[in-house]
Every structure is written in structure tokens, then in C-alpha cells.
Amino acid sequence: MTEALELTGALNPRSAWDAERCSLAKALEVVSTRSAFLLLREAFYGTERFDDFASRVGVSDPVAAARLKQLVEDGLLVREPYREPGQRTRYAYRLSDKGADLFPALVALMQWGDRWLAEDGPPVEVRHKRCAATVHAELRCECGHDVALGELELARPGARRRS
Amino acid sequence: MTEALELTGALNPRSAWDAERCSLAKALEVVSTRSAFLLLREAFYGTERFDDFASRVGVSDPVAAARLKQLVEDGLLVREPYREPGQRTRYAYRLSDKGADLFPALVALMQWGDRWLAEDGPPVEVRHKRCAATVHAELRCECGHDVALGELELARPGARRRS
């Protein structure tokens, strides 16, 4: 029972504008499927080869092939040939910068699952290498404040607030 | 072309464990559909009534009904009766604490869309009420460090690092 965001300026009331250009909607066009999310998770875990993706995510070959292909098309993964001695050329799927930049979103979702859905506590934990402290996805403003949900407002970019 | 997380302890190598209990997978069971995400976005924008959800998200009535019902079942939204004078009793859908706690994940996804998918720049901006500075989803460790992607490791909870 939390209150909603405060809509400011031209965004208030909600009925006065539409969300056609919504970036969330655009992001979901790229990664709205379960398999896409999970394949990305695997990529963050360091998986690179086709068979490993399919078996570790627990998805069938055709789905793995289709999703990986699309993630490459969308620029989240890069398909790179590599060669181990005595082996033939294979292909590795690696995160591009665009794909890697999705990590905060993955962590946020994963930790929401930890908090609300995992009975036995989190199965794995993301930590900071240097200090070994656990890492969380948090909302923070550019001045450095931690921001709670009640302290947020939605604005049209560039629009200044009438104080 | 970023490197992956470093897997530590029992989590290394990746082939030594499975991700059956993965919290990300559990979270996706609840909100993997486009419509679920977008309805939650609307709830954060303050939308409460059925028709408004359907029209603002741009989804048909049956889909709105099915998704809203499921989000209530899963405990992300609460369906509350309310009554305006001279009107009959209606129902409002409001975020529960569990639902509201998904906000960082939504913001992270939205901002990824802003950065990589929106040609004309972000259509809306989340700001801190007090200082009007823009708000971002960031990874931070409990000691307060900002954490870049290369500085992360994955551990089994409770497991101490051999330094």
C-alpha cells in the first residue's frame, strides 16, 4: 500500500499524455521472454558455448538457437569465432556493452525474487570483489542521495520545477 | 565485450552447479509478460481503475482482466473497494509493498531502454522530489561503494572468501 509517483508539470494528470514512446516498452520488446532473461543471466555467469547455454538454462535446443540469434541481432550478445588447439573453430557468445549494461536490471529482478519468492534465502549472492560486501541495485539521485519510493517524482526531461 | 562475473568457491566452475533455485527465474514466473510489466508501470504512475489500466497500457480488456487478476493473486497489487459520493462501489488496484518493491527493477529496465533504444532521448525522467536531480538504478555494495561490472563476484551466501 505504497503511494504512487508524483506526476509533475505536463505529466499531470496521467490522462493528459500517453506512454507511446515508453522506454520500458521498448526494452521489453528485446527481452520480455523468460528464455532471453535467463540466457543473459548465463552470459553474466560466464557461459559462452551453445550447448552450455541450452543445458544450464534448461531450455530446448531450438529455443536456445532462436533466442541467441535474436540477442545477437539486437546487439546484446556478440558471436565470436574462437579456436582451441586441435579443435575446429567454434563460436562463443559474449556480452556486448549494450548487453552488459542490462546487469543492474537483472540484479534488481533477482533480488526482488530473493526477497519475496525464495523460501530458503538467496541461492547465490552478488558481492563486491574488493570488500566482499553484498551488492544491491538501488535508486540513487545524482546528488548522491539514496531515494525511497515516496520521494520520487516523474518529470518531462529538461522541464524545470516551479518551486 | 565485458568480462563475466567471477564465480567463487563452490560456484566455480559453472558446470559444477545448477541454477534450479534461481530467484531470477522465480521472479520471471510472476512478471515475464510485457503486459504485466506495463500494468505495473501504470500502477507506479498512479493509475487505479480497470479501464484506465487497459487504455493507458494499450492492452485489450481480456488481457487487462487476466493480468490484473494474476498480479492480485501473486500479491503485487491489492484490489480495494472504494466509493465516490453518488457513485456505486468500484475497485481500485493499488501496489502492495511487494509490488512497490519491484520499482528499482522497472527503473533499471526503463533506463536501459532510454540509453540504448530511445532515439529521441528519454520520454520521461524519474527525479528526486527534494533536489529534483535525476534518479538512476545503480549497483552498490553495503560498504557504500559504487560497483562497476568488472568488480563483481558471485558467491554462495554465507561463504567466506579465502583471501
Place this chain on the structure above:
DNA sequence: ACACTGACTTAGGACAACAGAAGTTAGCTA
């Protein structure tokens, strides 16, 4: 009593996302 409206539900059908099983192909190794 009747129309009206907001909040749904039902029916019918398209299409996307999956599974499982069985090919196919390229290039190494024997």
C-alpha cells in the same frame, strides 16, 4: 421502468514461445 456506464467475461482465432525427437553439417581425429 429504462437507459447508461464501468468493470468485467465469453467466444473465436492469430501468432509466439515453448518441448521433444530427429535430422544436418563442418571439420577434426583415426
Place this chain on the structure above:
DNA sequence: TAGCTAACTTCTGTTGTCCTAAGTCAGTGT
């Protein structure tokens, strides 16, 4: 040259996500 294997592709079928169009139903308001 034949076999082996990783990386796919093809086939078939199910379930899930969406659409449009048309109903239902409960309270107001006239």
C-alpha cells in the same frame, strides 16, 4: 575414408499471449 561431436535446424504439437467483437451485470441517474 569413416566416425565423432558441437552447433545447429526441422518437424510436430502444446500452451500461452494477445487480438476483436460481443455479451453480462450491478448500480446510478432520469
